[in-house]
Amino acid sequence: MTYSLTQLAADIRETLKADTNPTAKQKVCGLVSKALLDKAFVATHLKDRTQGAHPREVLYEDPELGFCICGHVYDGTAKGSPHDHGSSWAIYGQATGVTEMTDWRIVEKGSGDQPTLVEPLKTYTMNPGDAHLYDVGDVHSPNRDASVRLIRIEGKNLDHVKRSNIKAK
Ligand SMILES: [Fe+2]
Numbered sequence: 001m002t003y004s005l006t007q008l009a010a011d012i013r014e015t016l017k018a019d020t021n022p023t024a025k026q027k028v029c030g031l032v033s034k035a036l037l038d039k040a041f042v043a044t045h046l047k048d049r050t051q052g053a054h055p056r057e058v059l060y061e062d063p064e065l066g067f068c069i070c071g072h073v074y075d076g077t078a079k080g081s082p083h084d085h086g087s088s089w090a091i092y093g094q095a096t097g098v099t100e101m102t103d104w105r106i107v108e109k110g111s112g113d114q115p116t117l118v119e120p121l122k123t124y125t126m127n128p129g130d131a132h133l134y135d136v137g138d139v140h141s142p143n144r145d146a147s148v149r150l151i152r153i154e155g156k157n158l159d160h161v162k163r164s165n166i167k168a169k
Contacts, residue, residue: 002040008032009060009069012153016065022135025089029131032093032151037129042095046071046149061157068157072150080141082118082168085134086161090154092140093131097148101126104139107169115167139166 011031015024035041045059060069082104092099102123110116118139126132134140136155 003035003038005041005045005059005069008035008041009062012067012069013062013065016067022133025091025133025135028153029091029093029133032091032131032153033129035151036093036095036131042149046073046095046151049073049075056152058157058159066156068154070152070154072148072152074144074150075147077145079143082139082141082166084137084139084164084166085154085158086163087136088155088158088161089133089135089138090152090158091131091133092126092142093151093153094126094128095149095151096128097144097146099126099148099150100124100143100145101132102141102143104141104166104168106137106139110165113165115165117167117169119169 008031012028015027015031018024049055055072055074057071057073058068059071062068082102092101100123103121104118105121106116107119108117
């Protein structure tokens, strides 16, 4: 049986209703992995974008808890800058292709106009089926050598969240 978007949303709701600690969010990673490995889910929700369309599409936004299930379809190569997700957490799930992810350590907390300075901590590969939690305040940067498709969960809709000012040291 295929895993539907409705079922994924319901499972995430149930998990986050019970608790929102890191263990609960890790459980959500498991649910995302299940969707990533479901060929029908990926084919249905991570379709090619039309020319000029935004690579991120909000597939579901929970009216009560505020989390979003997003589908990302990225073409070509890219080198991401280190960033956090402001007051939100995020889960990155790799559906197709490979992401080279780097986690960064905060060495100096910024304030006012001064950016937070970070240095790389570890780099790892995300392959199809892998899901990774970036909790509130975690800094990461994704690189890709080719096109990728992702399912990303945002703790709250990142359209409305201000990111921190972060710079590599
Ligand atoms: Fe991110």
